[in-house]
Amino acid sequence: MNNFTYTLLFNLCVFYQGTLNEQLHVPSAECRYSCDIHRSERSYSYEVCNRAFSKKKKLTRYQRIPNVERPYVCDVCNKAFIKNSTMIIHQRIHSGERPYACELCNKAFRRQSDLIQHRLVHSGERPYTCEVCNKAFSHKSSLIKHTRIHSGERPYNCEVCNKAFSQLSNLVTHKRIHSGDRPYICEVCSKAFSDKSGLNSHQRLHRGERPYTCEVCSKSFSQLSSLKRHKRIHSGERPYTCEVCNKAFHLKNHLISHQRIHVV
Numbered sequence: 001m002n003n004f005t006y007t008l009l010f011n012l013c014v015f016y017q018g019t020l021n022e023q024l025h026v027p028s029a030e031c032r033y034s035c036d037i038h039r040s041e042r043s044y045s046y047e048v049c050n051r052a053f054s055k056k057k058k059l060t061r062y063q064r065i066p067n068v069e070r071p072y073v074c075d076v077c078n079k080a081f082i083k084n085s086t087m088i089i090h091q092r093i094h095s096g097e098r099p100y101a102c103e104l105c106n107k108a109f110r111r112q113s114d115l116i117q118h119r120l121v122h123s124g125e126r127p128y129t130c131e132v133c134n135k136a137f138s139h140k141s142s143l144i145k146h147t148r149i150h151s152g153e154r155p156y157n158c159e160v161c162n163k164a165f166s167q168l169s170n171l172v173t174h175k176r177i178h179s180g181d182r183p184y185i186c187e188v189c190s191k192a193f194s195d196k197s198g199l200n201s202h203q204r205l206h207r208g209e210r211p212y213t214c215e216v217c218s219k220s221f222s223q224l225s226s227l228k229r230h231k232r233i234h235s236g237e238r239p240y241t242c243e244v245c246n247k248a249f250h251l252k253n254h255l256i257s258h259q260r261i262h263v264v
Helices: 003-009 020-025 056-063 084-095 112-123 140-151 168-179 196-207 224-235 252-259
Strands: 044-046 051-053
Touching: 051 056
Parallel strands: none
Antiparallel strands: 044 051
């Protein structure tokens, strides 16, 4: 049996028999098989076989390996997998099944590894620290995404307009601008949104929630962006300037209205 076949058949950590704490703190470099415990430390994963990599180029190289048998096929979307267990996890995307629930907050997950990582939120443990600003994170994958703020790295490019993003999820959301896809629907008024955060903000209007409060005048808002715009009244900030006459405005729509004066 060659090393490649051996790696595919045994996707367990050599330290798996340790305690939960030991499992979480074995460096991923020492984990030879990209196990569930350490997969989160490798931010580039291949859904076909659930193998994960620390660098995108390693994932790309692995995807090019020919003649890998994938006998397990999803009956919904026909995607093929090397292992039956990986296909079962994949099928939960279609069924919505989330069998692993947090005993503290009842949040549920498709994979047990995701639940294990989630538990760090409740423990307050943040073992991964940014070397630039000392901000700490509970997951190494979160630290990797954060460091791109300092490095300016934007590895995810839109093939339509070439706009680049530091996170894959942001690229996925951005693509909906081009496709017009709005998969998140308000159950109250049927208004559709391209991302879940937009739907969540909108739903506060129906519930009457205003969680964002101005510390100066105590006025509250349903959206954080609305609070930020409001604060300019107190600070006097006018970030939007007319290129013709240099008049400045609190809000962008005020600038747009003003610019019509200059149009002949």
